Amino acid sequence: MSPPDRIRETLPAHRDSEPRSRQMRMRSRLFQLSLLACWLACFPNFGLAAETADAYAEQVEPYVRKYCLECHHDEDAKGDLDLTRYARANDVIGSFRTWNHIVEFIRNGEMPPKDSPQPTIDESNAVVAAVRGILVTEAKKQAGDPGFVPPRRLSNTEYDLSVRELTGIDIRPTRDFPPDPAGGEGFDNTGEALGMSPNLLKKYLSAAQFVADHLVLRTSGIAFAPFPVTSYNERKKLTEQAIIDFYE
Template identity: 30%
Template sequence: MRARSSCAEMLRLIRTVRDVMRNVILLTLVTSVLTGHAPAQDVVEFLRSNCVRCHGVEKSKGDLRLDKALEVSEEENSLELWQSILDRVGAGEMPPDGESQPSKAERTAFLKSVRQQISEAAGRHRRQTILRRLNRAQFRNTLSDLLHLDFTVDDPTDAFPADDKQ
């Protein structure tokens, strides 16, 4: 019974890490899309040689047009599109069986290049986080919610400095 519980906890942890990593990738993809930078040339060539034949102007299987991903446009370079490309190519689902396949080196280089662009885009848009403190009422309500305490008699925020007037 203990081993089954431990295995379930490990699977839950793996899923959580996977979801966090997916969200990090999504966030950085959004950042790269919003910068308006064109994809790197090797990414463009990979898409043209392996994807646009089935997902282009003449054919758009699955209502997916990757020829538009080659243009720099916030509308066309959507987060969902780039996430789908990374997921499908990374999992080996695309190009599908029966189509010409990129070599393992080409696939790896493509994925590495996309990830590198994501990382660079995230670095370009790092902003300093502005830290704000809670005012007295917010702090009191937070403590009350978290600790289920009633502060009507003894208010811990009485000793705090006065809130700034805005």
């Protein structure tokens, strides 16, 4: 076979390989774009995190080191406020209540004290804006997230009052329930304190049956008697009471 013939035979293969190479490049680019999209989806606040870190390093840390550490460092810190504990923006976020107070002290001119070197108004305004920016950025990241929400149930008092409002009778179906534990704030209706045990669930079922035992069917609808009406004598007693009430 002559050399030109060999060249002609290889030309079709060369034409086929060029589209394949282009497809491979396109697939590679699509794969890279997919990885970038996944990364952005997993870390949507990466830019915000870098911004808050820069704000702390550029505005807050120099201010604290220059005007605050003289009084607020180590174990002898004034007011038990040791500012050496805060080395980055995340430390500020983790103690946002403390830093809200610090911002107010700076705005009111209480920090630094009068006998210490004083910052300019621009310096104080800049650090206040930086701290608030860090906290607002974190708040926006967590917007709409209520945190852990425990399952809720009515407290014993709430359950009794609900039954009274719905039936018109005060029968207190939780009288045999264990007392509700009080939460850390002293209230007995906090979700963290109101658990539900298997034994308590059985008592709720018994309480529901107790309420149902007071139900009376009438031509005008349903009503609830002030005592259980599950036997003939109880229904007779209820009828007699209705007659007495009618003539009174």
